[in-house]
Amino acid sequence: MNALPDAAELARLDAADPLRAARDRFALPDGIIYLDGNSLGPPPRRALERLEEAAREEWGQGLIKSWNDAGWMELPLATGRKLAPLIGVDGDEVVCLDTVTILIFKLASALSRKKPEAAIAVERGDFPTDGYVLEGLAALTGCAFKYVEPGTSPAALDPEIGVLVRSAVHYKTAEIADIARWEREARETGLDIIWDLSHAAGLVDLKLKQDGARFAVGCGYKFLNGGPGAPAFVYCRSDEIAGIDHPVTGWLGHDTPFDFVDGYRPAEGIRRFITSSPSILAITSLNAALDAYDAMALSEVEAKARALGDIFLQAGAQLGLDTISPGIGARRGGHVCLRHEHGYAIAQALIARGIIGDFRAPDLMRFGFNPLYLSYREVGEAARQMIEVVETREYERPEFNVRKAVT
CATH class of the missing domain: 3.90.1150.10 (Aspartate Aminotransferase, domain 1)
Known part of the structure; x- marks a missing residue:
């Protein structure tokens, strides 16, 4: 011992x-020893400073001008570029917005649309929200939903399964998935994997692109310390983005939102995942919190x-x-x-x-x-x-x- x-x-x-x-x-x-940052990270000083600045100056003084002058419109993309090195992908492949649940829905529904006969699946015992949202998607679309036993590799999965959501780090065991091996097998079987990075981002030395990962989501309030209910983020490999046709289409995901035209036309690149006006104060906090990783x-x-x-x-x-x-x-x-x-x-x-x-x-x-x-x-x-x-x-x-x- x-x-x-x-x-x-x-x-x-x-x-x-x-x-x-x-x-x-x-x-x-x-007087506190904080061992729960895997659930809610504590505030970085820089995040508190930026929240104060954004609220009092950008919102309080700049008012609506700050959408342009303070870069609010680009903030989800700018924060994605800042976060990208922490998960091992390119800066134009990540955007920060929404929640993990919503982003799983967006990705899973888009991938399922391309495989209408395929089932969607999650590992039994994985974080509950991942299964809950897939159950709801299955009820909405009529596709099959399945649980798979933990650790079942892509090569051993039911061939009917076309989309799998899996945690990169399990929320209970802390086991780290072998992303490279799973993606290698997934390519051979035609499986699309959405990686849930909620307990991995900011802690595990992730190299998603090198390992062949194509799709991932993660939250901003655990190891990334973005604040209670901080925005989530979505990663989509650049060569896959054009094929993503998610159903939650909104104004700011349009190619030319300020033309105010009828009919949806998705924006180029990762911007198409943006649905509606971003929560500026929340994304500001996450953006500043990422500074804690400078030179790390x-x-x-x-x-x-x-x-x-x-x-x-x-x-x-x-x-x-x-x-x-x-x-x-x-x-x-x-x-x-x-x-x-x-x-x-x-x-x-x-x-x-x-x-x-x-x-x-x-x-x-x-x-x-x-x-x-x-x-x-x-x-x-x-x-x-x-x-x-x-x-x-x-x-x-x-x-x-x-x-x-x-x-």
Whole structure:
């Protein structure tokens, strides 16, 4: 069993950390060890500054002129260009807008239109919204909807399936998909894969274009720290864009919106995914939040996240807890899940101590590790306190066993 690193080792790791200066880019509350950035990232200082500036100056003083003068009309595309290097694609292949659910609907419906006899599918146990929206699409269009068993590769799928939505990082296990292998097999079988990057973007060293990925969506409020309900983003490889005919056609996706003509004609390029007026303040926040990644190597971000997660896996092993995540030293996303029958109460007891993680039914404690603002010392201390809460059975206190709406 690997022992938890002691204070001296944690200090050594922090001193050698190439990402340690990034902590100052975030506005974090005192007395909190935040291990839930995989669910909602904390605010970067630059995002708060830009929100204030955009609200008071661009909106308050510039008023409607800011659509031109402040670049509001181009903001979804400009933010896409800024985000593109974080997922390994070209700047003209990403646009920031809408939500993950809406963007899955847009992409899946467009791809399904080209294969009207094919089924659409999602892995059983993947993030629920991905399946829910495909169920709705199937009910609307009459195409077949299927669940596939986790890990079923494209070569082993039912040949009837033409479109598959799959997470690049699973929201519970943190397993990272082998995108290159899956895309290689998908090309051989004619399958279209929409990758959900919600738990990967900003944490995993993604190289979508190199790996052959053609379609992806992701959210902006987890590791990208864009703010509560931040806009999502869609990636469509440049050679595929012209064939995308999604059904949510709107004014700003038109080729010449300010000609105000009848009849829809899609814009060239990734702009065709824009449906309606963008949420300027929300996209402004995400755009500024991306500055936190300036001069960051995502390979170092992913490696540190794995090392921080290892500390919690070591603590779990010391307690005899099972994990559903890849083990110590293995490649995984930015969180780990530990299993305990009183997981919810343990998570609440830790929150009361200022250590914020979350819980996923039925019995999983989930802890997220964003390397840009977390230190080895903090994660070591959080692991130590988790051991204390479990060993002293502090979690049995009644107040920790009252279920709240958000877990």
